[in-house]
Amino acid sequence: MQPRPRPAPDFAAVRAEFALPDAFPAAVLAEAARAAAVRPGPGPGRRDATDVELVTIDPPGSKDLDQALGVVRRGAGFRVHYAIADLGAVVAPGGELDADVRRRGQTVYLPDGSVPLHPPVLSEDAASLLPDGPRAAVLWTFDLDDAGQQAWVAVERAVVRSRARLDYAGVQADVDAGSVHPALAALPELGPLRRAHAVRRGAIELELPEHEVVPDGSGGWTVRVRRRLDVESWNAEISLLTGMAAAQLMLDAGIGLLRTLPAPEPDALAAFRRSARELGFGWPEDAPVAELLAGLPADTPSALAVRRAATALLRGAGYHAFDRSAGTEPPADAGHGGVGAPYAHVTAPLRRLVDRFGTEVCLAVSAGAEPPEWLREALPALPAVMDESDALAGRVDRACVDRTEAALLRRSVGREFDGVVLRADGEAGEVYVPDPPVLARCTGGLTAGAVVRVRLTEADPETGRIEFAVA
Structure with a gap:
């Protein structure tokens, strides 16, 4: 007797299992609509930076555009502009919208649609850095030397205008053809320099196969391995540059919220060293883990096993809020093992709650002002919110991939x-x-x-x- 086929992946069941919200409360939607109707313009406290060449680079179809990037040569070095959606301009502290996003923590992505952190009227329209006119942003400006090392940084509120909405594959094709958008003129030079700095810092990049659920073209779903393009790595390095600069501002000021990952324990390092050698990869005693991983082949069996073994080195990630004036100090180990330096989330405020608060700290510190009281009061509760929402987003993603894979294999x-x-x-x-x-x-x-x-x-x-x- 032919066995009865099992059902295809049911993402509605995943939403129900994890109790994901299916709508925003009416009061939250009303407040978001009011905020979306106000478009901040240049003036005191907000620079007119619409002359800066910027573009967004995101997956095709994305509407929640957090970042707009510009990378050009400046003398012998580089100038980087990184505009971040200004959620502080649209989310009023203590309001219904603020309370709701603090409960949600972050956008949760499923193959058939996201559960957004903010109402779409903000995240996909008014607050998104779409290329349809001036937008409020927080503008980070970096000067880097000819080796790609940071020499100067500033952060300020601004009005910017994205010139184009690009996707990774399209930008990679332009790079390969030797013709990139003027806003990205120096990215093919700076990107590899920053990647080399990451290895020297000791940043641990696993580069394991990343599975994603995509439409199969026949009304169903399939799983594919997502290959990271060079452009994606270069773009990520600009985000890391910004997060490291933000963390340093916070540490210098004695207030902020870091994303932390403790350095690997000696026993874990020794075990990983043994695994690498057993798998045929010589590893000099004085060479960092980052150097070994960066030199591995892309996808040979033994290299995949080494990369999987390296996941044991990246355990204990968390968030650490501190405010020296309130008696809470930064962590003794303030670094992030995956980044190779202290790091803070500030570049994805449309999709992640903590970035809005980290950005407000940086703006206040950079301006020489005291962080507002509402911000100081909010910091202690944020690590728990983010830990919980990170765990939830991870479980949802894993459930969607696992169930799709199982559906593909059910007859096998x-x-x-x-x-x-x-x-x-x-x-x-x-x-x-x-x-x-x-x-x-x-x-x-x-x-x-x-x-x-x-x-x-x-x-x-x-x-x-x-x-x-x-x-």
Whole structure:
């Protein structure tokens, strides 16, 4: 008897399981509409920067555009303009909108649509840096030397105008063709310099295969491996540059909110060193982890296993609020192990709550002003809100990917696949099957980095549970 097909991934069930809100309260929508009707213009406290060449670079179809970028040569060095959506201009402290976004924490993304942090009238329209005219922004300006090192930074409120709404693939194609938008004229030079600085700082980039759920072209869903383009890495380096500058402003002023990740424990480093050597990668005693990872091949079995082993070095991420005037000090280890320096979130305020507050700290400090009392009062509660919303967003994303993968495999139980062992722990571990792309539990005798033949023993679209066994 033919088994009854299991259902396709049900993202509505994911929304219900995690109790994601399906609408904004009427009072929040009304306040957002009032805020959207007011467009701040240049004047005292807000510079007219509409002459600055800026563009946005985002995935196709994105409307919640947090950042607009401009990178040009300045003498022997570089000037970087990074405009960030000014949520402080539209979210009134203590209002209904402020209270609601503090409950939400961040935008949660699902394949069939997002659960936004802010009402779309703001996040996809009035506060978004769309290329349809002047927009309120917080403008970071950096001067860097010929090696790409920061020499000067300023942050201020401004009015900006994006020249174009670009996507990563299009910009990468322009770079490859030797013709980029004038706003990005120096990005192909600066990007690699900043990536090299990241390795020297000790930034840990795993570069494991990243799975995303996308339409399959037939009304359903499939999973694909998302390849990160050079342009994406370069753009991320500008965001990291800004976050590191923000963290330093906060630390110097004794008030702020850092994104922290403790340095790996010596035992974890020793274990990772053993794993790398067992997988055939020599690692000099004085070489940082970042250097080893940066030099790995893209997707060989042993390199994938090393990258998976390196995840053990990135544990304990959190947020740390401090206000020296209130008796709370910065953490003893203020750095972020993945970044290789102290770091703060300030570049995605449309999608992440904490960025608005971090930005307001930086604006006050940069202007030589005292942070407002409402901001000081808000800081202590934000780490818990962000920890909870980060965990929720991660679980939702994992559930969507797992259930889609299980739906793709539901008729293949009993079939054999080629896989790469990414982790081995006794009689169980993890395997990566590249076609279709799946990372799942596997039982049987496993050796990290080995290519093995595995048999699919379970694929349940309702729970997302997938399991293989060594064939």
